[in-house]
Amino acid sequence: MVKKKKTKMRATSMEAFFSILEDLGERQLQVFKTIKEIQPCYNLQISKHLNIPINCVTGRVKELRDVAMVRFHHKEICPETNRTVDCWIIPAWMKDVML
Numbered sequence: 001m002v003k004k005k006k007t008k009m010r011a012t013s014m015e016a017f018f019s020i021l022e023d024l025g026e027r028q029l030q031v032f033k034t035i036k037e038i039q040p041c042y043n044l045q046i047s048k049h050l051n052i053p054i055n056c057v058t059g060r061v062k063e064l065r066d067v068a069m070v071r072f073h074h075k076e077i078c079p080e081t082n083r084t085v086d087c088w089i090i091p092a093w094m095k096d097v098m099l
Contacts, residue, residue, distance in 0.1 A: 030050055031064065
């Protein structure tokens, strides 16, 4: 038997989510909006899009991952650095959130 995924959020989950949104810093919000706009994307793309140093992006992505506002999508080779990079997306349940 296959269990169905729950699609409704409990009231307590929504309260927790909105408290997280209230605590987002300006840079976290910029990074979140950028990922939402250009996803899937990696840190260097976010950095260039926002015209900020990459070290300002990596920490914000980690913080957003820690609160499940950003998730890993896939790995790819960055054409600029020839290194393997992680690409990020906004989870499906976050796509309709307006910030």
